[in-house]
Amino acid sequence: MKKDLLLINLVVPILAILAALVLGAILLLFINVNPLEAYSVLLFGNLTSLYGISEILVKAVPIIMTGLAFTFAYRTGLFNIGAEGQMYVGAIAAVVVGLKLGHLSPFLAIPLSLLAALIAGGIWGGIPGLLKAVFGSSEIIITIMLNYVAVYLLSYLVDKPLREKSGFYPQTDMIGENAFLPVLIPNTRLHLGFLIALLFVVLVYIILWRTKLGFELRAVGLNLHAAEYAGIDVRTKMFLALALSGALAGVAGFTEVGGIHHRLLDNFSKGVGFDGIAVALLGQATPFGVVLASLLFGLLQVGANSMQRSVGVPANIVYIIQGLIILFLLGGTILARRYQKKKAKGVA
Structure with a gap:
């Protein structure tokens, strides 16, 4: 059994990545590009300098938070497809605090911005959670639709009420400098948000696997009816899971505003939620x-x-590789689980 779990959890993702890279290499050959040369730059070109490594970490910060958001809901048997929108409202809340309270001490301005993003993302995630708990609505459809609401809300805010005083561009003024996330390494963009993201990684692990709440959330995800029979308030747990999931995604908006942009921009995220x-x-x-x-x-x-x-390879080929990784991962997981079931029947 442990070996089968290792097959699914470790071997399948590795094989999915390798298969995607192989297929990507074939695509590169079709456009007359040497795959070895392209991949050497893609995979190792930025590992030779401190700035390159720091940029990788900067890119990873919001993805970690939206990944944690999906994970938290997924472990409760729910699919939060709305991390993009939750990140947007988190960014909006962080900017409002940064504009109004950015003159305060950093020890106040930064935590208040973080708290605002958590609350805003939690509310945005709690809406589909409440509808799911009360009416049994599909959290998938609602979270997807709320993405559009958040995107257009942000566009409206930067174009009208929160537009910079000069009025030149659809963006807000810079937040107060005391609300900036400190840079961890001089002459790079790596900011405190990276350590904050790692802190939330540990926190999510502790909540899901080391607390009674986490056990109940995972129990709901594993077997809804068994959890209800055991006395777990399933509806409350669903609402709580999506609200906390949204809060985690909201932190992604906070890190992007406080650590990178220092203002609110229209469409500042390029699919980080997905x-x-x-x-x-x-x-x-x-x-x-x-x-x-x-x-x-x-x-x-x-x-x-x-x-x-x-x-001279189009950068968009990376998104093709990312998509292939997920396709191979899902296919490999299905095949691995079928193998596991057949093996269990054979043993029985």
Whole structure:
């Protein structure tokens, strides 16, 4: 049994990555590009400098948080497809606090911005949670639709009420400098948000696997009816799982605003919420697996730009590789579980 679990949790993701890279190499050959040359830049080009490594970590920060968001809900048997929108509202809340209270001490401004993002993301995630708990509504459909609401809400805010005083661009003024997340390494963009993300990784692990609440949440995810029969308040746990999941995604918005942009921009995120779903699946819905998968995605996304500059390969090929990784992962997982079931029947 342990060997079968190892097959699903470790071997299948590795094989999925390798298969995606092989197929990606075939695509590169079709456009007359040497795959070895392209992959050497993609995978190793940014590992030779401190700045390159720091950029990988910067890219990984919001993906870690949205990956944790999906993982938290997934472990409760729910699919939160709304991390993108929850990240947006978290960013909105963080910017409002940064604009109004950014003059305070950093020891106040930063925690207050973080708290605002947590609350805003939690409320945005709690809406589908409440509808799921009370009416049995599909959290998948509602979280997807709330993504659009959040995107257009942000566009409205940066175009009208929160537009910078100069009025030149659809963006807010810079938040107060005391609300900036401190840079961890001089001459890089690596900020405190990376350590905050790692802190939430440990926190999510402790909650899900070391507390009574986490046991009950996972019990609901494993068998809804058995959990209800055991006396667990299933509806409350569903609401709580999606609210906490949204709060985690909201932190991604906080790190992007406080650590990178220092203001609110229209469409500042390029699918980070959906990257979180991918890394959660690749990381087998475990907090530490999410970190490793996020670092891989960060490596690919930073390496894509280097590959485009050095070899002339379109950076978008990386998104093809990411998609192939998930397709191979899902297919491999299905085959591995079928093998596991057949083996169990044979033993029986």
